[in-house]
Amino acid sequence: MTIRVMIPAHLRTIAKVSGEVELDVAAPVTIPAVLDALEARFPALQGTIRDHVTRVRRPFIRFFACSEDLSHDPPETVLPLPIQTGAEPFLIVGAIAGG
Numbered sequence: 001m002t003i004r005v006m007i008p009a010h011l012r013t014i015a016k017v018s019g020e021v022e023l024d025v026a027a028p029v030t031i032p033a034v035l036d037a038l039e040a041r042f043p044a045l046q047g048t049i050r051d052h053v054t055r056v057r058r059p060f061i062r063f064f065a066c067s068e069d070l071s072h073d074p075p076e077t078v079l080p081l082p083i084q085t086g087a088e089p090f091l092i093v094g095a096i097a098g099g
Contacts, residue, residue: 001084003079003083004022005022005034005091020089022086
């Protein structure tokens with residue numbers, strides 16, 4: 001399945017891309033599957049979104065699908081159908097702290 005992914009501007013710079021990225025992701029389409037495909041296509045992103053060893057999401061990185069924050073969902077959670085069909089992009093967002 002072709003998944004549309006939006007990554008933060010600083011990661012687009014590292015990956016040397018502009019705008020959305022399209023990735024082929026085999027079912028089941030989960031966050032780890034999307035991240036595996038992203039890192040395979042853009043090796044420079046390895047370790048920027050999740051830890052090299054533990055593969056856990058880095059602090060201040062959030063995952064959104066269909067206006068829902070999926071950052072704390074279990075890794076085996078299948079992404080919503082609009083993400084799987086490419087109707088909606090999967091968003092990787094750099095969170096902002098402070099007040």
